[in-house]
Amino acid sequence: MRSSLLALLSVGVPPSIGRLLHATRHGLVADTVTSNAVPMRKHLVSPSSHRSSATTPVYRRTAAVNRPANLTNVHDVYYIIDLIVGNQTLAVSVDTGSSDTWFVSDPLECVRFWWQGPEYKPNCGLAEGFIGNLSGGVLDNPPFVRAYMDGTFVSGYYGFDDVTIGSITAKHQRVGVVNYTFWAGDGLTSGLLGLGDDQGQSGGEVSKQEESYLALGGLPPVEVDEQSWARTKIHGVDAIPEWMFEQSDLGLYIIKPDSWVYGRETEDIDPNPAEKGSLAPNELTTNTTQFPVLIDVGATLSLLPKGLVQQLYAAFDPPAKYLSTNGLFFALCNATVPKFGVNIGGNTFYFAPDDLLRQTARDPSGDYCRIGVTDVNGGPYVLGVSFLTSVVAVFDIENTEMRFASRTKY
Structure with a gap:
């Protein structure tokens, strides 16, 4: 889970006032539209494609938890945003249901799973990965390992670097670098922006009008009731x-x-x-x-x-x-x-x-x-x-x- 770029704090107001207020060190203020609203790209997946989700654990029903299931795409849309790590721009999917921000490295080892025969040639379907070294160094322990509910997994190491979303840069952020994975993507993303909270971290707002926004520190530029x-x-x-x-x-x-x-x-x-x-x-x-x-x-x-x-x-x-x-x-x-x-x-x-x-x-x-x-x-x-x-x-x-x-x- 990632360190917070900004988290909001709010308290109640009478319904007739309209917009809710949130508390700051300077008192109560209304949520306002922020300049840190980054458009997200909406990716429509072909309804006929078959893949495990490249963006999130797929909540799938199976007859037995130890038996492989047919991985059928039930997600026809997900959101992509550009993440700048050091001086490299990486396309990642946005996920509030996952807590870790990670991206693949180059080179990357893509592997098959146990139910796939030895003749199967794995293709993880991931975009170009991170090249080189993280500016803040790496952690030898603990390793970075995550397994998802559809059977996919990622493995690698933790490291530190500056991470930029839109106009906001968070210094010395802990990220996961993946060099070994079983995945099934569609070639558009090289990782995941996890916005689940860990020790009070990561906040924003998500909405969609002509395009969707990830807004940090305020509201996105859309009209609301x-x-x-x-x-x-x-x-x-x-x-x-x-x-x-x-x-x-x-x-x-x-x-x-x-x-x-x-x-x-x-x-x-x-x-x-x-x-x-x-x-x-x-x-x-x-x-x-x-x-x-x-x-x-x-x-x-x-x-x-x-x-x-x-x-x-x-x-x-x-x-x-x-x-x-x-x-x-x-x-x-x-x-x-x-x-x-x-x-x-x-x-x-x-x-x-x-x-x-x-x-x-x-x-x-x-x-x-x-x-x-x-x-x-x-x-x-x-x-x-x-x-x-x-x-x-x-x-x-x-x-x-x-x-x-x-x-x-x-």
């Missing part, structure tokens, strides 16, 4: 029981939403909705079940409990259906998209229709589009890019809270 600002606590990693942590250490951006809202809103009332086996128009349902959710800009899809997601699928008109060839739920690309929102801090933030039914991710026939929310049994649960594109999300480390506002133009 000032009355929609809401805050919620960041919980420790022990909030997700599946991870089996005994201590409540902070490390990732885990929140507990108040409720979930889903259903249809149309002008025409269907007198016999039961005949279609789905929800009636104008019927919005609120699910008040609370569970921890990881905020992760490195995940395209949002992963939520099976019961909740199945109700969302039924609310499409016609209802969504499972396609065995893709292993996910799809709906007709011209289907009526229901409303789906998450209530955080008393305000409901709705997914954009284009993110609920992703027109860029189609089945081979071209008639069905993938839904941006998928179901998992037992978690961990994730709010990914399909949610984050319609909001501004503030990752406030010092005050251990997140703040959200709805975008007015999207």
Whole structure:
């Protein structure tokens, strides 16, 4: 996990004031647009490509944890940013669900995994790596090793160098240099910018308008609904029981939403909705079940409990259906998209229709589009890019809270 370039601190204000305030040494001030807003490149992955994620652990269901799974791309979009290390510019993917910033070195050893036969020629699909030596030296111990949930791993060493994002340079930053890996990328990135917190480190905001921004020390230059600002606590990693942590250490951006809202809103009332086996128009349902959710800009899809997601699928008109060839739920690309929102801090933030039914991710026939929310049994649960594109999300480390506002133009 990386050292902080800047972390925000905030306190509550009455809802009628609009924008939330945050505390500084000079008193209470409103969040303001920062000049340190770096555009992120949005990369659309071909829906037919098959790869493990080059940007984030893929939250994948398998029949047995010790059995290799078919690595199918379920992430059709991720974000790329330029990271300057010393005097070299490296393209890396942005990930709030991962804590380490790392990049590959040149030379690099790319290896095959145990289920791939000896005839398999590994191709990690990584862009040009770092050449030469880090200006701040290296650490012999501990080694840098990370394994991800899709079976990929990186291995190398820690070192120190100046790191620049946009106009901000952080001196003598600890980074991971990878010289040995099993990976499956698409040749565009050479590493990962991990914005998960470690000992109070790394902060920013992520949003998307005509382009997306990583903003440090303030808000990105996008329009938001000032009355929609809401805050919620960041919980420790022990909030997700599946991870089996005994201590409540902070490390990732885990929140507990108040409720979930889903259903249809149309002008025409269907007198016999039961005949279609789905929800009636104008019927919005609120699910008040609370569970921890990881905020992760490195995940395209949002992963939520099976019961909740199945109700969302039924609310499409016609209802969504499972396609065995893709292993996910799809709906007709011209289907009526229901409303789906998450209530955080008393305000409901709705997914954009284009993110609920992703027109860029189609089945081979071209008639069905993938839904941006998928179901998992037992978690961990994730709010990914399909949610984050319609909001501004503030990752406030010092005050251990997140703040959200709805975008007015999207």
